[in-house]
Amino acid sequence: xxxxxxxxxxxxxxxxxxxxxxxxxxxxxxxxxxxxxxxxxxxxxxxxxxxxxxxxxxxxxxxxxxxxxxxxxxxxxxxxxxxxxxxxxxxxxxxxxxxxxxxxxxxxxxxxxxxxxxxxxxxxxxxxxxxxxxxxxxxxxxxxxxxxxxxxxxxxxxxxxxxxxxxxxxxxxxxxxxxxxxxxxxxxxxxxxxxxxxxxxxxxxxxxxxxxxxxxxxxxxxxxxxxxxxxxxxxxxxxxxxxxxxxxxxxxxx
Numbered sequence: 001x002x003x004x005x006x007x008x009x010x011x012x013x014x015x016x017x018x019x020x021x022x023x024x025x026x027x028x029x030x031x032x033x034x035x036x037x038x039x040x041x042x043x044x045x046x047x048x049x050x051x052x053x054x055x056x057x058x059x060x061x062x063x064x065x066x067x068x069x070x071x072x073x074x075x076x077x078x079x080x081x082x083x084x085x086x087x088x089x090x091x092x093x094x095x096x097x098x099x100x101x102x103x104x105x106x107x108x109x110x111x112x113x114x115x116x117x118x119x120x121x122x123x124x125x126x127x128x129x130x131x132x133x134x135x136x137x138x139x140x141x142x143x144x145x146x147x148x149x150x151x152x153x154x155x156x157x158x159x160x161x162x163x164x165x166x167x168x169x170x171x172x173x174x175x176x177x178x179x180x181x182x183x184x185x186x187x188x189x190x191x192x193x194x195x196x197x198x199x200x201x202x203x204x205x206x207x208x209x210x211x212x213x214x215x216x217x218x219x220x221x222x223x224x225x226x227x228x229x230x231x232x233x234x235x236x237x238x239x240x241x242x243x244x245x246x247x248x249x250x251x252x253x254x
Contacts, residue, residue, distance in 0.1 A: 003236070006236040007231065007235075007236050009088075009089070009230070010036075011035070012035070012037070012088040012233070013036060013038075013039065013080065013084045013087050014031040014032075014036040014037070014038050014039070014088065014089035014091065014233060015038075015039040015041060015076065015080050015087055015089065015091070016028040016031065016038065016040055016041065016091040016093055017041045017067060017091065017092055017094035017124070018067075018093040018094030018095065019041060019046050019062075020042035020043075020044050020046045020048065021194070021195060022192070022195055022196070022222055023093060023189060023192060023222050023225050024040075024049075024091075024093040024094070025046075025049045025052070026221070026222025026223055026226055027091055027229040028040050028049050028060075029226070030225070030226035030227075030229055030230050031089065031230065031233060032053040032056070032060065033226075033230075034230045036089065036233070037058075037061075037083075037084050038053055038058065038059065038060045039062075039063060039076075039083060039084070039087075040060060040061070040062045040063070041063045041065050041094070042062070042064065042065075042094070043064065043065070043067070045062065045064070046062040059084075061080070061083040061084070063076050063079045063080070067094045067116055067120050067124075068096075068112060068116055069120070070123045073123050073124050073127050074127060076124065077127050077128065087131055087132070087139070088137075089139065089140045089141075089142070090124065090125065090128045090140070090141045091142045091229065091233075092121045092124060092125065094116060094120075095117050095159075095163075096112060096113050096116040096117060096159075097113070097196055098113055098158065098159070099199070100155060101155055105157055110158045113159055113162055114158055116162075117162035117165075117166070118165045118166065118169070121143060125143075125169075125173060125184070129141070129173070129180070129182055132180060132182050138181025138182055139182050139183075140183050140185075140232060140233050140237075141173065141182065141183070141184045141185075142187060142229060143166050143184070143185070143186040143187075143244075144166075144186070144187055144188075144189065145163055145166045145167055145170070145186045145188040146159070146163040146189065147188060147190055147246075147248060147252065148163045149166060149167040149186075149188050150167075150188070150246075150252060166244075167186065167244050170184055170186040170243075173242075175242065178241050178242075181238075183238065183240060184242060185245070186243070186244030186245070187225065187228050187229065187232065187244065187245055187247055188244050189220060189224075189248065190214065190220050190247060190251045191210050191219055191220060191248070191249075192219060192220040192221065192222070192225075193221055194222070197219070201219065213251060214248075214249045214250060214254075215251075215253065216249030216250055217249075220248070225247055228245055228247050232245075
């Protein structure tokens with residue numbers, strides 16, 4: 001097999017949560033371009049993502065689900081199997097951030113953030129791992145972490161706690177599931193121009209401060225995630241286990 005063939009995802013089925021906008025949409029499109037059939041999961045319509053994927057002849061199915069609880073976990077898997085008969089790649093991208101001073105942080109906000117970013121990620125991964133074992137051909141799980149998996153951040157204690165947990169969870173699951181040829185890895189996006197960071201980008205001082213520290217000198221884009229997600233979803237990364245890769249324009253190196 002030639003090296004570029006290892007990146008080909010033809011015949012694979014990829015499920016991406018939070019696929020309607022931003023990074024999730026960018027990753028879903030990339031997986032489709034690499035040949036995978038894509039199942040996009042989101043609370044709202046993925047019409048835009050579907051259009052982008054069908055433009056180049058790709059296949060896309062949407063599953064409308066609210067990932068604030070584990071309630072839709074089995075249904076997401078069942079609908080993906082009903083659409084395409086198998087699953088091979090899970091991208092846990094859906095996330096929630098609430099900016100509140102730590103001294104004022106309320107329990108309800110804490111539980112909401114931790115449920116979406118940590119609890120649901122685990123149980124969705126578990127459901128897919130069971131299916132991968134049943135299929136007997138291994139599989140890929142890619143968790144979207146954050147710069148705040150490595151740093152403390154400000155005014156986002158629940159988000160930081162949950163994204164730090166994703167780093168540990170990625171390692172823990174890789175340890176147990178590598179024997180089934182299931183690769184569990186993570187991607188930690190840097191400061192990206194998405195809905196999540198609109199507040200920061202609109203604050204001129206804060207935006208300037210952030211850009212001043214990014215060696216690449218710009219905010220990241222959904223396209224910047226595409227090469228890494230395709231690599232981690234493909235046979236090219238079969239010996240990569242339990243690692244989280246920063247796609248951050250050099251932020252963590254500074």
